Amino acid sequence: MASSAFARCLPRHCRRPHRVHLFNSIQHTHAFPRPRLLTTSKPVNSTVPPLPPPHASNSSSTNGLRLPLLAAALAALAAGGALWIAPRSLYTESLALTRHGEKGGKKDDMLSLFSKHSNKGREEHEINSVPAQRPRFKRSEISTHTSKAAGGIWIIHNNGVYDITDFVDVHPGGERILLAAGRSIDPFWSVFTIHQTPETKELLEQYRIGDVEPPRDAIEAAENAAAEERDRDALKDLFKFDPKRDPELITHAAYPCNAEAPARALVDAPITPTEKFFVRNHLPVPDIDTTTYRLAVQGPGIPDGVALSLEDLKKLPKKTVTVTLQCAGNRRKDMHDVKPTKGLQWSQGAISTATWGGVLLRDVLKQAGYNTPPSTTTTLPDDDQAISHVQFHGTEGYGASIPFHKAISAQGDVLLAYEMNGEPLPADHGAPIRVVVPGYVAARSVKWVDRITLSDEESWSHWQRKDYKGFSPSTEMPCEEDYENAKSIQELPVQSAVLLPAKGQNVTLTEQGEMVCKGYAVSGGGREVVRVDVSADGGRTWTTATLKPAATDARPGRQWAWSHWDAKIPVSSTIKGKEVEIVCKAVDDSYNSQPEKMEGIWNMRGVLSTAWHRVTVKVAGAEGEGKEVEGR
Amino acid sequence: MASSAFARCLPRHCRRPHRVHLFNSIQHTHAFPRPRLLTTSKPVNSTVPPLPPPHASNSSSTNGLRLPLLAAALAALAAGGALWIAPRSLYTESLALTRHGEKGGKKDDMLSLFSKHSNKGREEHEINSVPAQRPRFKRSEISTHTSKAAGGIWIIHNNGVYDITDFVDVHPGGERILLAAGRSIDPFWSVFTIHQTPETKELLEQYRIGDVEPPRDAIEAAENAAAEERDRDALKDLFKFDPKRDPELITHAAYPCNAEAPARALVDAPITPTEKFFVRNHLPVPDIDTTTYRLAVQGPGIPDGVALSLEDLKKLPKKTVTVTLQCAGNRRKDMHDVKPTKGLQWSQGAISTATWGGVLLRDVLKQAGYNTPPSTTTTLPDDDQAISHVQFHGTEGYGASIPFHKAISAQGDVLLAYEMNGEPLPADHGAPIRVVVPGYVAARSVKWVDRITLSDEESWSHWQRKDYKGFSPSTEMPCEEDYENAKSIQELPVQSAVLLPAKGQNVTLTEQGEMVCKGYAVSGGGREVVRVDVSADGGRTWTTATLKPAATDARPGRQWAWSHWDAKIPVSSTIKGKEVEIVCKAVDDSYNSQPEKMEGIWNMRGVLSTAWHRVTVKVAGAEGEGKEVEGR
Structure with a gap:
């Protein structure tokens, strides 16, 4: 089934029997186990117990979004693993296996299970086999196929027509896939980019029944265009709960919203104004009823599992922590400019700082019944081998x-926050409750969190297992084994950026013949930035910048917030009228420093883009031409 | 008093009144307060209480060494600060001031105190003023001046003669300075390199009484040579308690011993054999009687102070931790080769790993009476503002x-170790007790520790305040202010090195046409090495190395030991007979990576030399010439 190119990439572990737990939650009512969380291949010997109701008052939940997230699960199958994509009866069977801790069946058994239920047309449509003549369907005909009753559920992908009737029930993202029924799925995939993998397309190809008939005349072409317009509208409908946003945010993608903070809002501002705080949403903003909201807390340390209301949480001691959140892709554009990467072209503004108010996760765990082992001198809480990870699930998926x-x-200061800069947490930033993990990549500070699971393994989400990982510069297209071997990004490396002057700006020197520069520097893991070096000659000579005081609530070893810096670099008057390259680099209190060039840290996803920040500006001539640097 | 060049470097803080506490310990008997620990300028508002006897049974102590460590204290004076170098009466006065928390006198008062007692000849010998004609003294005459009774204590430095009679009593290193009486002090300073600063030489110049008379004939020349030989013997006498060492250690300095582990002993060895463990001694190995040994523990959290015997310590729960210790100067030679640095030319062997057995420092603090605040959810032990540092004092100074x-x-796993690899701690590694600070630079793992002080400030030792700090590449000669602003090295950045093949080695490829490489990688702060990239083309393409399993006792976030790695790099057969550059670089679990080049991290002390490790080798020709890589 796998193409030969793909087969070459097959990791060893994929030749062992594995299952994909698409359903790591069990609905309270034991109703049809609608998939709730995108997962990828997961060994059978999991010790995670069944879940309590995530929203106790709302077990059939229209509250959370059910998202069409195919890729990772399908990828695991395509890569030779087995997939628990099972309707009710099968699911019960699989669950029983898991519950009793059996090692599960052989790979072939798993595959046969899969074949029986969702492998329609597999023999007919071998991958990479192109039939000499495929049936052609008009758009008008395709658009009528939106249900079983209507003769099946068809979708369009590129120029292909696919009958996914039998797949809908087992789609990891649930019935949201029906939004594309009778339509092109491509606009949805342009949003839910998680699907844009060879593996997903390969699997979809098994359901192909033909091609789209090209329009024969202008009228048909117009009809097709109108249909595409409707598709886009349907797409926007997914985002109806997204809030209005500050127009100064620099938007890289509107659906879902990915927008960075403007440099002007970051300069000299230890705390980013809430409305300028960068927005990095992976999915639509969910609509959550705070009165029925419940936070499920579960896992081996919490035998019964609990569901905490907002009021329950707010009864715990309130704690505020000033934390900088930085996207793993911050400054991706700088890396991309050296060699293309895959992802949104963030400049240096995918980073912001807020004072978060909420409750400590450790207090919540305690409240939920997790017993911190007595603080003896020899036994430590994290010596508990049964629990090595804490998984967070967001309502939006x-x-x-x-x-x-x-x-x-x-x-650790890990917070479940309900306040941001003294105000209630806004929808865009995870209301009513988000996780804030100080010193870690922002991708772990899960918004709209509704479930916390103690576990002996990492989250099985795509974003934990298949994204937000770093690779060698020579890994241009990571295979399954690469993903498995790569460490999830957690603590971030040391980073800095010039905010002022901006790239290409005309800069006037001070009367003393100095170049004024301002920027930020930050490191992960609570490490404090201890020095920032700035150069106005591309890194040949350095001026040590002045570091502004860090967040006042910081403790030694717990420097969770960035430092702002400024520098006046003495330069020769001979550079007037010329282009100069301003460079900055930071050093943290572990004396980790930023690498000089992007080449050595390049990775295909463009994450961890932390090489020296370089900004080319033009120095105004002796005549005073050009715009003066704003001297705030 | 300061030269104009030096004055330019004067930091702002030195224009404020300061004192130098040369004596941060008070002898139990209140006998003459012989300086015990080299200190540098320290503000008066210290909260450190008086000390209990460090060796309770041996308060007049001939046990510990009293070392001639002038530089830092003198430097502070030379830099414009004031110096509490005081005989008994004066000391009592200064102590009273400190005790009552007064802000101390004005700078001028401090200077006048100093002048009264130890500033002989200051007016006569202004710095940088060269008298037209200085008296000349024969070596034979100088050699008779070894005591007050003999007409004063004279020493030789370079070609100068100095009368230090009045200085001996206030020498921070105690009476050990008398070893140089009547002789050249230069051999001693070649060992106690701490003195080799402009400030020390400047201060000494105030005691100059003349020049050495050049030998007039062969007989006098021979006599001088014999005297120099005796000086060297006297020097060696300081090291009479240094143990015999493994001849395979690569010795960079014999007195005190500085010797790195041979690459051969490090390859593939997760634990370094004890006798091959690198030795980095700052001073002579002390002779300690374990029956009278006491560890003093004191500070604000421990009102009364305690003195613990070896038996007391061994009664606490025993803990073993596998920890890699790395010298801040490891790989200095690589940095030095790019641009000269100051220090021993360590290659990649100033690093080793042992399994240390002992007691947790936190247990010892508890035993000593320090009350860990109750582990409530809001109050943390390190929220205690009165204690922010733990100072360690070694018997040797x-x-x-x-x-x-x-x-x-x-x-934290900070250990007071009495075992190394299952055997009693050897003399060279700090017997009977040394500190082992996992994840930190080895310089903080103080050997022969005899005093632990909780404090609101860092140790005032030269090695905390004036050494083991990182500077910008543009800081070619740090001034006082630079030292003050620079952060002490604690956690180390990510590091890696190729151990095999060695530089310049003739390498034979494997039958599959691969280059076999082996090495180590390590990071600070408990961060695990997650990837090592190796290149056989200078860093254009990379092969991901295979990481060997890390130490078995490691916990998540507490990876205190290095990882070994090996790689088989596929290379073109066209490189046979040519030189190739092997490069390695590591990434830790914070995704900090090593910088590409030394230039961006260069610092005058050559510490933190962590750029990509590069090893140029010659590939054996098709005829199979050259030595094969040892395939262990």
Whole structure:
């Protein structure tokens, strides 16, 4: 079934029997196990117990979004693993296996299970086999196929027509896939980019029944255009709960919203104004009723599992922490400019800082019944081998995890926040509750969190297992084994950027013949930035910048917020009228420093783009031409 | 008093009144307060209480060494600060001031105190003023001036003669300076390199009484040579307690011993054999009687101070931790080769790993009476503002400190070790007790520790305040202010090195046409190495190395030991007979990576030399010439 190119990439582990748990939650009512969280291949010997109701008052939930997230699960299948994509009866069977801790069946058994239920047309449509003549269907005909009753559920992808009737029930993202019924799925995939993998397309190809008939005349072409317009409208409908946003945010993608903070809002501002705080949403903003909201907390340390209301949470001691959140893709554009990467072209504004108010995760775990082992001198909480990760699930479908030692440490300061800069948390930033993991990549600070699971393994979400990982510069297209071997990004490396002057700006020197520069610097893991070097000659000579005081609530080893810096670099008057390259680089208190060039840290996803920041500006001539640097 | 060049470097803080506490310990008997620990300028508002006897049974101590460590204290004076170099009466006065928390006198008062007692000849010998004709003294005459009774204590430095009679009593290193009486002090300073600063030489110049008379004939020349030989013997006498060492250690300095582990002993060895463990001694190995040995523990959290015997310590729960110790100067030679640095030319062997057995520092603090605040959810031990550092004092005179949060953290694993690889700790590695600070630069793992002080400030030792700090590449000669602003090296950045093949080696490819490489990688702060990239083309293409399993006792976030790696790099057969550059670079679990070049991290001390490791080798020709890589 796998193409030969793909087969070459097959990792060893994929030749062992594995299952894909598409359903790591069990509905309270034991109703049809609608998939709730995108997962990827997961060994059978999981110790995670069944879940309590995530929203106790709303078990049939129209509250959370059910998202069409195919890719990772399908990828695992395509890569030779087995997939638990099972309707009710099968699911019960699989669950029983899992519950009793059996090692599961052989790979072939798994595959046969899969074949029986969702492998329609597999023999007919071998991958990479192109029939000499495929049936052609008019758009008008395709558009009528929106249900079983209507003769099946068809979708369009590129120029192909696919009958996914039998797949809908087992789609990991649930029935949201029906939004594309009778239509092109491509606009949806342009949003839910998680599907844009060779593996997903390969699997879809098995359901191909023909091609789209090209329009024969202008009228048909117009009809097709109108249909495409309707598709776009349907897409926008997914985002109806997204809030209005500050127009100064620099939007890289509107659906879902990905917008960076303007440099002007970051300069000299230890705390980013809430409305300018960068927005990085992976999925539509969900609509959550705070009165029925419940946070499920579960896992081996919490035998019964609990569901906490907002009021329950707010009864715990309130804690505020000033934390900088930075996207793993911050400054991707700088890396992309050296060699193309895959992802949104963030400049240096996918980073912001807020003072978050909420409750400590460790308090919540305690409240939920997790017993911190007595603080003896020899037994430590994180010596507990049964729990090594804390998984977070967001209502909108996102998921991630952090190491348990971070969550439970008295020095970890992991927060479940309900306030941002003294105000209630806004919808865009995870209301009513989001996780804030200080010192970690923002991708672990899960918004709209509704479930917390203690586990002996990382989250099985795409974003934990298939994204937000770093690779060698020579790994141009990671295969399954590469993903498995790569460490999830958690703590971030040291980073800095010039905010002022901007690239290409005309800069006037001070009367003393100095170049004025301002920027930020930050490191992960609570490490403090101890020095920023700035150069106005491309890195040949350096001026040590002045570091502004860090966040006032910081403790030694817990410097969760960035530092702002400024520098006046003495330059020769001979550079007037010329282009100069301003460079900055930071050093943290572990004396980690930024690498000089992007080439050595390049990775195909363009994450961890932390090489020296370089900004080319033009120095105004002796006549004073050009715009003066704003001297705030 | 300061030269104009020096004055330019004067930091702002030195224009404020300061004192130098040369005596941060008070002898139990209140006998003459012989200086015990090299200190540098320290503000008066210290909260450190008086010390208990460091060796309770041996308060007049001939046990520990009293070392001639002038430089830092003198430097502070030379830099415009004031110096508490005071005989008994004066000391009592200064102590009273400190005790009552007064801000101390004005700078001028401090200077006048100093002048009264130890500033002989100051007016006569202004710095940088060269008298037209200085008296000349024969070596034979100088050699008779070894005591007050003999007409004064004279020493030789370069070609100068100095009468230090009045200085001996206030020498921070104690009476050990008398070893140089009547002789050249230069051989001693070649060992105690701490003195080799412009400030020390400047201060000494105030005591100059003349020049050495050149030998007039062969007989006098021979006599001088014999005298120099005796000086060298006297020097060696300081090291009479240094143990015999493994001849395979690569010795960079014999007195004190600085010797790196041979690459052969490090390849593929997760634990370094004890006798091959690198030795980095700052001073002579002390002779310690374990029956009278006491560890003093004191500070604000421990009102009364205690003195613990070896037996007391061994009664606490025993803990073993596998920890890699790395010298801050490891790989200095690589940095030095790019641009000269100051220090021993370590290659990649100033690093080793042992399994240390001992007791947790936090247990010892508890035993000493320090009450860990109750582990409530809002109050953390390191929120205690009165204690932010833990200072360690070594019997031989060395000193250093670590942040309190590291010492007290349940995840810190800071050990007071009495075993190394299952055997009693050897003399060279700090017997009977040394500190082992996992994840930190080895310079904080103080050997022969005899005093632990909780404090609100870092150790005032030279090695905490004036060494083991990182500077910008543009800081070619750090001034006082630079030292003050620079952060002490604690956690180390990510590092890696090729151990095999060696530089310049003739390498034979495998039958499959691969280059076999082996090495180590390590990071600080408990961060695990997650990837090592190796290149056989200078860094254009990379092969991901295979990481060997890390130490078995490691916990998440507490990876204190290095990882070994090996790689088989596919290379073109066209490189046979040519030189190739092997490069390795590591990435830790914070995704910090090594910088590409030394230039961006160059610093005058050559510490933190962590750029990509490059090893040029010659590939054996098709005829199979050259030595094969040892395939262990």
